[in-house]
Amino acid sequence: MPTRVRRFRTGLSAAALTATALGVLLPPAQAAGAGPGAAGGPQDHDKRLQRRLEQLVAQDDGPPGAIAVLTRGDRTQVYTAGVGDVATGRRPDLDDHMRIASIAKAFSGAVALRLVDEGLLSLDDTMGERLPGRPAGWHAVTLRQLLQHTSGLPDYSAAPEFLSILQADPRHLFDPRALLDFVADEPLLFRPGTLYQYSNSDNIAVALMAEQATGRRYEDLLRDLVYHPLGLRRTSLPLGYRLPRPYLHGYDVTPPAEPEDVSQALSASGVWASGGIVSTPRELGTFIRAYGGPGLLSDKTRKEQLTFRPGDSSEPAGPGTNAAGLAIYRYSTRCGVLYGHTGNFPGYTQLAATTPDGTRSLTFSINTQVNKDNKPALLARLRTAQEDFACALLEDR
Template identity: 80%
Template sequence: MSIRVRRFRTGLSAAVTAAALGTLLSPAQAANAGPDAPGGHPGHGNRLQQGLERLVAQDDGPPGAIAVLTKRGRAEVYSAGVGDTGTGRPPSPDDHMRIASISKAYSGAVALRLVDEKLLSLDDTIGDRLPDQPADWHAVTLRQLLQHTSGLPDFSADPEFLNILQSDPHHLFDPRDLLDFVADQPLRFRPGSLYEYSNSDNIAVALMAEAATGRRYEDLLKDLVYRPLGLRQTSLPLGYRLPRPYLHGYDITPPAHAEDVSEAISASGVWASGGIVATPKELGVFIRAYGGPALLSEQTRKEQLTFRPGDSSEPAGPGTNAAGLAIFQYTTRCGVLYGHTGNFPGYTQLAATTPDGTRSLTFSINTQTSKSNKPALLARLRTVEEDFACALLKDR
């Protein structure tokens, strides 16, 4: 997600521009932890913990961070700092949080499950399924939308959209009308010829899923993703409120104090491209299924995992990135993971899994960073993420 909040100390953080959890058990306590219990690993726990603490200690760093390593049903939870500066409460794996553009993987899951059910095809076009959209867009395929090679202009960078958010951050958009902000604009390039990350892509994906089934996207999420995976703390709210308890998100602009922006912006303006709320625990369940073999047929998964080298998620994940269909390949110094990242005011997220779906990493910090917003913090974050990726991949 590429929405950013800037600070106005005289009131709510409202100027919006386009740019883009339980208590921690120490490594020693982990020896007594059962399956799915928080804990560390005697071999690498201290080093990983120190990496998190150094990240939080940076002047422009997040107030808190939480990473959950899951290996064949056993969870190791690492946290540093606080999930709420008002109470000092640490981050918890059961805290709700905005997962930002990882939401795109959920719209990918819906679309690809419909492909498996023969209700959609990756070669279906906007013209086939959404004929009321601009004629210039009609040749764009579902495959191109999922891989960000569509050329659709990004509604979240449109001046009118941004002006509405500037004047009313809690504005309730009709998410099915978000593409109207750029309906007068031509494609940015010939579909399939280039890669350009666009929030419009997954709005169109959700609309195509609705058109193919005659059902609301929210209901498709429940039936095709939440229920099969047992996700009870995952939702797609349209308003600005978060379910309790939640990981508070902050705008950090030194030397000013951290400003809570958790509920500063309505999620209706991001919807299928960035509006999902989940807990670290449930995010791990999802990414193991979506990045592993559990959710899709072998043939559809083969299409999902056809990667374009060098095309990165936003923000970039650890190691070298390559883009698949609503999923990315992260080639780290220790091996390969599949996953997705996201950033939103107050949050930066990573969810990744081993290709066999048996291990996962979720990594959350409660401030926003991207290539255009605190790039130095992003570089430090990616280094720590790769250390955690290596801990996940070693001793397999």
């Protein structure tokens, strides 16, 4: 969600409020093993990759900390730089909870596509068929178009009333199933299927269609169709503002002011199925290997999932050249192709990607928000670092 309003400090910036998909001394950067099944320690790490991570943290407007996780089969390497908590100096950890931002859209994609596999939804189902109470002008939009951001739905997260509520009370508890009401009087932005425009409204509608098709809450569908099958025990979709402990602290970094902790500054209810999920680097890797690889969906549904629109990027853009599939992106790097998703939210910027065979994954997490609107130069450096890690993942070693 790009930044759209002016910045203020004291608790939370207004820029941070809407940027989701909405002089501190740091200890030396560190590289760490990942525990059981991990590489033996810093001596097993690529020093060039470690320097890349340290350079990001060293930027004046860069994150206080970063963690990148490379998994190849049963071998995991964890690279960290800086800190996951400025107050204590604790470094980022593989099992820290964190806001995964718009990677939550891949989870709503997983739910919807698994229901397609079960015959409870079709990619050609329309909003008119599944959500007849929504504006008549939206009725022709299909599930496929929602998943690929070609629906034309106006983005509720840019609606003046939504922003006004959020700015007055960042921890306001929204009814997530009513988020689309903020734009219910607006027409489609374009004829469905003709253009690409990343919109947080799309995945709210996806979750609502999944609920209509099953008669079950979206949170329960996540549990039964995604968390349990993949053994995700530290992944959740909260509505409030609190994070489970331990967590990677997220910061608003606006030099020359000191980093401002915004980890628990706003509730997840305002982003819900489009950006509210909390997970860990370890579990995010498990998810993306299954969702981007062949482990979660049938071959037929996966073929639809991996039908890409060249040039359409995630938000923020991932490494290399981007193309949009169904709640997943293709990242064509100089070393090969990965499938995955990115996200940004106050205090966090995320990438999760996997090789097409699902045997290798990269998660790359920093604890400040970076996108093309708020920090374009830092985003360019971040994407370069991500591509270097992607190349390391794709190497045969």
